[in-house]
Amino acid sequence: MLELPQAILFDFDGVLADTEPLHWRCWNEALSPLGIAISWEDYRAHCIGISDREFLEKLGRLANPPHEVDELLPFYPLKKKLFQGESSRGGIVLEETWRCVNAVQNLPLAVVTSSAKQEIEPILQNAKLLRFMATVVYGDEVANLKPHPEPYLTAMKRLGVSSALVLEDSVAGIASAKAAGCEVMEIKDPREVAGRLRERLESLVHFR
Incomplete structure (x- = not known):
């Protein structure tokens, strides 16, 4: 189970x-x-x-x-x-994705990105996603980028957890998450995120 x-x-x-x-x-x-x-x-x-x-x-x-x-x-x-x-024009975060993240906000959530804070933080704020994140690991905060496990290990250390479910789309990101000991859900298109999360968590989380 x-x-x-x-x-x-x-x-x-x-x-x-x-x-x-x-x-x-x-x-x-x-x-x-x-x-x-x-x-x-x-x-x-x-x-x-x-x-x-x-x-x-x-x-x-x-x-x-x-x-x-x-x-x-x-x-x-x-x-x-x-x-x-x-x-800055918006529209790059799907409404369905936002609703899905909102539904799982009682779990510790984080973003782990290879991009710099200056580039990504404004998008997270404008999309009203930053409020849901317990932490964000930016590419300019770690010594080793993906595929090294450091980004995901850093996120888990900040959250105080020993394992996590990771949603990734790139070869380097998947390798990073696996090397950090995480369960990995490969995403081929952002439009998959909400449906895939629901499939994984439907019996465990209430999705409205």
Whole structure:
């Protein structure tokens, strides 16, 4: 019989929020002066769940001709500005996801993301999700990003739990959560989150 998890930990991009297409568009726009563009298929296959520097290293290798990461890093502030402007318009957190998180708020909840606090915290606040989270582990708060287990171990330590249910969409994130000893629910589309959580917790949590 399934037991109620000690805590639920959410990845952000691609799980709580449908931000990956937005990141992809903003990167392509920011790097357009260099004539660099990455297809959505390559972005999904190689660039989800990693740090911005790792992304630029991979993109530099994929570009034709190749570019060094130091050539691409100066375009990061523009990408960040574009992303903040687009994400501030709202609508990237699904209403059904919000209701589902609201329904499980009596459990310890956390967001564990590789993105920086400055980038993600305003979205969590605007979407009224931050109020539900006992803690948020941002990418600029840990020494080792996913797939290292540190982000999820940090979240569990802050929550005072020894295990958790993790919702993740990326290969790196899934590896991180498994290495931390967590139960992992793989999410392929943010629209799956509410339904998958209900399936896992229906007999244990009252969903309105």
